[in-house]
Amino acid sequence: MDVNEIREDASHPQSVMHALSVDVEDYFHVAALSSVISVEDWDRMPSRVVRNTQRLLKLFNRTGHKATFFVLGWVAKRYPGLVREIHDAGHEVASHGYSHQLVYNQTPEVFAAETRRSKDILEDIIQTPVTGYRAASYSITLDSLWALDILAELGFFWDSSIFPVRHDRYGIPNSPRAPYTIRTSGGNLIREFPLSTARVMGLSIPAAGGGYFRQFPYPVFRYLFNQASFDGKRPQMFYLHPWEIDPEQPRFNDAPWFSRFRHYTNLDRCESRLERLLQDFRFGTVSQSYEQPVQDVILMQDDLVQLV
Ligand SMILES: [Zn+2]
16 A cells, blocks of 8 residues: 555645644753753743744744644643733644653553643633644654544544654654544544655655754755645645744753754754745645645554554
């Protein structure tokens, strides 16, 4: 089965709307720095998430873009005003879990409890159902596909946690590269909007944003993102973190060099690159992007296992 085969279809215009997403977390929450900063220290760290997210909100307001903000429960509990601000500006609010721990390191019971908690906190603040989810570090992998049934049972209609790539911390290689629907082992349906990858010389190259967006020269990223979308025929998922536009953030100089490279490269260029990207492609919220008439593939959860 080739899940990435594309049939030419006149209903896919060149100007397809891609999904613009922000994972709302602070610079000290990232998995790449977890060896030098523990969860117990988080409350003592100077937080910069509110001002950095507000900068993104200002930028999107200026350029007329709507985005989906996956808010970490830990952040929402401390800064409910920020969640209200995002919602009141007309953006979509979705869940990034509560504790930013990797799903495949949790038990199903712990995952269910913390995911429900994050959803309840967000819904209490915005008084609107929260139906979208993204796992910390894209940690829905073959080891944690059980999470999909829990998400569906908690009332999530869609997920954006599966990266169709080989990576040390995440990924389901060879899984579909455009939005699709999964029928879970428990018989639930959940839509999946995977993180974007381009195919170059037989290899899957991440083209979804974040560190790759900062590390590649901008024209290279633009080429990869366009290639990922099959030249504008399929909607793609772009993501960024508020700390990625903040070169002034406190530095963890004792982190491993590769983690520092991933986290700190080109923080000072990221915001202007984002402005260029917003000019070069059409973007909206995940739900707006889903509303387009895309060719939908339904995969059984077990099919994902067999693709690898
Ligand atoms: Zn995250």
